[in-house]
Amino acid sequence: MRIPPLYRRPAWQRFFAGMAIGGAISWCIFLYIYGVWQEENTELLRQQQENIVDLNNEKKIWQEEYKELNKRNIEKLTVQKLTIKITNSEKYKLDLLSVQETENAVHDDISMMLAKDLETVYKSRDLLKKIIENKPVKINEKRYKLKVKEMVIYTTVIIQLEIQFE
Structure with missing residues (x-):
């Protein structure tokens, strides 16, 4: 090849x-x-x-x-919101409007805590309890008193209340 x-x-x-x-x-x-x-x-x-x-x-x-x-x-955290809740209104068979009005009245009483710094609110927590507990509430021609069951203090102050006969 x-x-x-x-x-x-x-x-x-x-x-x-x-x-x-x-x-x-x-x-x-x-x-x-x-x-x-x-x-x-x-x-x-x-x-x-x-x-x-x-x-x-x-x-x-x-x-x-x-x-x-x-x-x-x-x-410098401040309180932005107040939340009030009545927990045992069913026990006394209270209507929702009365409960809401009572919650609003408590909210108005302690509204001075809005825009306060957390340290101030924490230091005055006993005063808050006294303000709430010493004010009698009249619902349906009966007098009740409120007792603070739980209080959480942060930017939203959450207060749970129990209602009792006076």
């Missing part, structure tokens, strides 16, 4: 030379495009890394400020 004598024909020689030159040119073009693409991506990565570092530093600053503000705010 032998190789065909194509080296003697100029058309084949030009074809192979064209393939070699075309391969070399296409390789050069590929290397140029790949190099430009690599440079662009390298620059983009460098910029993104700088942005990440800057954002991490900024995030640390914000977190420190946020922690400081939280510490200050915890010290």
Whole structure:
């Protein structure tokens, strides 16, 4: 078996030379495009890394400020809402309107605690109990007194009351 004598024909020689030159040119073009693409991506990565570092530093600053503000705010928390609930109104068969009016009256009596800081409200919790328990309530021509069953003091002051005959 032998190789065909194509080296003697100029058309084949030009074809192979064209393939070699075309391969070399296409390789050069590929290397140029790949190099430009690599440079662009390298620059983009460098910029993104700088942005990440800057954002991490900024995030640390914000977190420190946020922690400081939280510490200050915890010290100065205020009462935002008062919730009064009478728990044993069914025992005396009281209608809901009377119960609601009584709850509103108690709410009005202690509404001065709104917008006060928690420390002040906590220190005056005994005064709150006395204000509520010493005021007689008249419902359906009968006199009742209120007793504080539970009191939760936070931004919402929750007071659960029991009603009793006077």
